[in-house]
Amino acid sequence: MEALQIDPNSEIHDVVGNLSGAITSMRLYPDQHPQVQKYVETAHFELTKFLLAKEETTLLLVNDRVVCDQRPLPDMGPHFAQFIRTLREAAIERVTFLAGITKGELQDFLRDLIAADQESVRSRDHIKLGKIDIRVDFGDVDALDGPLSAEQQEQIAALNTLCRARLEDIKEIYDKIARQQTFSSKGLGEVVDTFARAFAHGVSPIRMLASLKSADEYTFTHVVNVCILTMSQAESLGFRGDKLYEIGMASALHDAGKLLIPEEILSKPGTLTPEERSIMESHTVRGARYILSLSGVPKLSVLAALEHHLRFDGSGYPHITERWRPNIISQMLAISDVFDAMRSRRCYKEPKPLAQIIDVLESEKGTSFNPFLVDNFLRLIKG
Ligand SMILES: [Fe+2]
Ligand SMILES: [Fe+2]
Structure with missing residues (x-):
């Protein structure tokens, strides 16, 4: 030592x-x-x-x-x-x-x-x-739209408690790295798995997460946040039990393909070249193919990985067919994905204030995003 x-x-x-x-x-x-x-x-x-x-x-x-x-x-x-x-x-x-x-x-x-x-x-x-930061920060919501109801406060408190517990798990993993102890990717898998269970009472291990050790912390924290945000959308729309668990799995795996993209492209500051961009965009197809090869993973995950960058109006990527529209879970995922990306501090990018993010979501209703889902999402985060 x-x-x-x-x-x-x-x-x-x-x-x-x-x-x-x-x-x-x-x-x-x-x-x-x-x-x-x-x-x-x-x-x-x-x-x-x-x-x-x-x-x-x-x-x-x-x-x-x-x-x-x-x-x-x-x-x-x-x-x-x-x-x-x-x-x-x-x-x-x-x-x-x-x-x-x-x-x-x-x-x-x-x-x-x-x-x-x-x-x-x-x-x-x-x-x-x-920062090693997986909190979903609802801090400035009060200032925007009045105080939260008791029930919403309770929900947020529960989410925050859950997040804090997961944050401790992540810190422990980092601590192990610091002490030069072997840490297995299984630890990360357990973190996300526990998270999914908390929402959905599921028990299957998320097998794909074995690859997480090679990803940067952003990919991991992003996946956890998208998982929270999408599962809470789904839950608010009445999804329960196995279906909610499948949605959690799909959220946790949506960016699986990013683990197959070279690190220098993934974390390149500034604009990507057209060639780099097309490699980056291929994380959708690569992810879907990868998940398809796993056994025991609900097939919704394949669709979500494939479709989460498709826009509500059919544009976006990958181009499938002219009339192809993303399924409802991919549409929820797209909102969570963009929300978290804008909320996150990256090494080369500062987070956007919540009010600005809300403006983006509002202004892209009907083009990038399903208007009904945006309204529902904003209701969830604003209270
Ligand atoms: Fe993605
Ligand atoms: Fe993503």
Whole structure:
């Protein structure tokens, strides 16, 4: 175990030490103060030196430890403790520094980090931030449409409790990675399986999830969120029992094909080339084919994987036939999918405010989305 850890005298120690020093001086003095300049310059120099050999480095917070590029760092004293505290206060659980980072970028990032307003901390060209976040956040709903009813509050509380429990499971898995313990993809499978059961009382394992270990955390959390959102839509429309379980399975598997798409395309910031786009879009057909090859998975999952990017008006992808329209579950899934994508913080994209997301859904009623399902969905999230 000890042999796998990074030497406390290593360069990353200097990097974090200097970042922490810069944070301390920035808390005391304005940006132009010579001491701030000196610390930021040194931190930038050490970071650039560290990045020379590796292009990028990721620091991940797991409980009270820092994991650097998949390797846990030993406790490195008060500097580390302060750095961890500062990231935690800004609700950041992962930060990736990329080669090419400028001193200005670093200084702005550190300034945002110590500002009281969490929302101001954002990713930059050479600094990517992430959170392990699977909460479905209904926080700003009150401001939009009056207070929630007692029943809705209860539902949301139940969802949040469930989400928190799952969040703990995910943290445990990350913790295992941090401690260099073998973790099996079975753990992730169990998380989603438990989730599906909570809604649908189903018992079958989700066999496909064996592949989840190779996906990034976004794919996983996205799938969990889409599962919650689609199952709650279905439940509100009267689906129960086995049917609801099938819908949960279909939701959990809708992006299965993404696990078959190269990572560099999946998480490429910015616009995809036409060729990359068509590979990306093939996750629908690939996913459907993959699910078809599994035994014991309801066939609705095949259809949902195939159709979830088809629009209500028949456009979208993949093109099947002129008159093909997605089935009702795929139509629900499409709403959950877009909602979660807009709500999520990615390393290269900030989340949209809820009001803006609602506007998008409203404005695409009848084109992208089934108008009745949008109304129902908005009722569910607004109360
Ligand atoms: Fe998709
Ligand atoms: Fe999706």
